[in-house]
Amino acid sequence: MGEFFDSRTGGPLRLEVRSVDGRDFVLLQPVGYVEEGGATFVVPAGFTTDFASVPHLFTWLVPKSGDFLPAAVLHDALVCPGSFEGPQIGRHEADRVFRTAMIGLGTGRVRAWLMWAAVTIGTLWASRDLGKRVQLVGLLGLVALLGTAATLDFFDVVSVVPWMGDRPWPVELALGALFAVVVPSVLAVSWGRYWLAGVIVGVALALLLHVTVALLAIYAFYLVLERLVSGPADDDGVRVRDRRAADAGTSLGDR
Numbered sequence: 001m002g003e004f005f006d007s008r009t010g011g012p013l014r015l016e017v018r019s020v021d022g023r024d025f026v027l028l029q030p031v032g033y034v035e036e037g038g039a040t041f042v043v044p045a046g047f048t049t050d051f052a053s054v055p056h057l058f059t060w061l062v063p064k065s066g067d068f069l070p071a072a073v074l075h076d077a078l079v080c081p082g083s084f085e086g087p088q089i090g091r092h093e094a095d096r097v098f099r100t101a102m103i104g105l106g107t108g109r110v111r112a113w114l115m116w117a118a119v120t121i122g123t124l125w126a127s128r129d130l131g132k133r134v135q136l137v138g139l140l141g142l143v144a145l146l147g148t149a150a151t152l153d154f155f156d157v158v159s160v161v162p163w164m165g166d167r168p169w170p171v172e173l174a175l176g177a178l179f180a181v182v183v184p185s186v187l188a189v190s191w192g193r194y195w196l197a198g199v200i201v202g203v204a205l206a207l208l209l210h211v212t213v214a215l216l217a218i219y220a221f222y223l224v225l226e227r228l229v230s231g232p233a234d235d236d237g238v239r240v241r242d243r244r245a246a247d248a249g250t251s252l253g254d255r
Contacts, residue, residue, distance in 0.1 A: 001036055001100050001101075001103055001104035002033060002034060002035040002036050002097075002100055002101055002104050003033070003034055003104065004031065004032065004033050004070045004074075004101070004104075004105070005032045005033070005034065006029070006030075006032065007030045007031070007032035007042045008029065008030065013031060013032065013070060014029070015031065015069060015070055015073070016028040016029050017049075020048065023050055024048050024049070024050050025048070025049055025050070025051065026046060026047070026048050027043060027044070027045050027046060027047045027048075027049070027073065028045055029045050030042050030043060030044050030045050031043040031070055031073055031074060031077075033070070033074050033097075033101060035097065035100070039086065039087055040086055041074060041077075041078065041084050041085070041086035041087075041097075042084060042085040042086060043073060043074060043077040043083070043084050044084070044085065047073070047076075047077055047083055047084075049072070049073045049076040049077075050076070051064055051065055051069055051072045051073065051076075052064050052065070052066075052068065052069075052072045052115070053122075054118075058212075060215070061114070061208075062111060062114060062115055062118070066107070067105050067106050067107055068101075068102045068105055068107045068111075068112070068115070070101070070105060071098055071101035071102040071105055071107070072098075074097070074098065074101055075094060075095070075097070075098035075101075075119065078094035078097060078098070079091050079094050079123075079126075091123040091126065091127075092120075092123060092193070092194075095116055095119050095120055095123055096116075098115070098116060098119060099112050099113065099115070099116035102115065102116075113200060114200065114204065116197065116200075117196075117197040117200035117201045117204070118201070120194055120197035120201075121136060121197075121201060123194075124136045124191075124194060135190045135191055135198075136191075138187075138190065139184070139187050139188065139190065139191070139198055139201070139202055140201070140202075140205060142183075142187060143183065143184050143187070143202050143205050143206050143209075144205065144209065146161070146179075146183060146206075147180070147205070147206050147209040147210075148209070149161050150163075150164055150176050150179070150180075151209075151210065153172075154169070154172050154173070154176060163175045163176075163178075163179050164176065177207070180203065180206035180207050181203050181206070181207075183202075183206070184198070184199060184201075184202025184203045184205070184206050185199045185202070185203065187202060188201075188202055226239075230242055
């Protein structure tokens with residue numbers, strides 16, 4: 001599956017970084033990775049990474065740090081031409097290397113495939129291809145729309161989803177789960193070579209839609225409360241009012 005190594009000594013990798021602002025980190029020593037087929041990549045010291053770019057809303061499922069960190073650093077470099085030494089590869093291939101490297105590090109296969117599907121979304125959007133962006137937004141939008149309609153149908157608010165109908169609730173629940181897999185899988189065909197990522201993303205969205213909405217509501221409440229208590233934040237998420245107050249009370253505020 002490939003192996004990470006210390007490119008200076010050829011021994012086991014020791015990941016050493018320095019925090020820039022708590023979000024970005026600079027490598028203090030290079031990161032080497034050799035694929036099973038022989039291709040070797042080296043990310044040089046000085047490269048800046050944010051590790052796994054996971055929205056706060058989904059860190060309960062995929063944390064921002066873990067045993068996959070070397071793979072996240074490698075992927076950040078592979079999708080940034082000129083940031084690594086080794087054969088140049090496209091983003092689609094970089095995503096595959098990311099998935100394989102995570103599994104080789106011991107990351108659970110379900111999590112590894114979920115993270116691979118997530119970065120594939122970034123690959124489709126970064127392509128700047130209007131057709132791919134339409135396919136991406138179309139799949140996510142339709143799944144969210146059908147999931148919302150099915151939920152409302154389940155609670156008899158509306159009756160618009162054919163597979164729900166007027167059935168006992170256990171049957172409706174089972175059919176809802178079944179079509180939460182079938183519908184995204186069919187729609188994912190529109191993603192072409194990325195169809196498997198489309199299946200994973202679509203099914204995950206359909207099955208986790210209600211959890212995501214609930215977490216979104218809780219997170220929105222937190223943001224409103226934080227704004228009221230701590231004041232506005234700048235572009236980096238720093239609460240400006242408290243930072244200025246802290247600086248005013250130290251020698252740093254006089255510099």
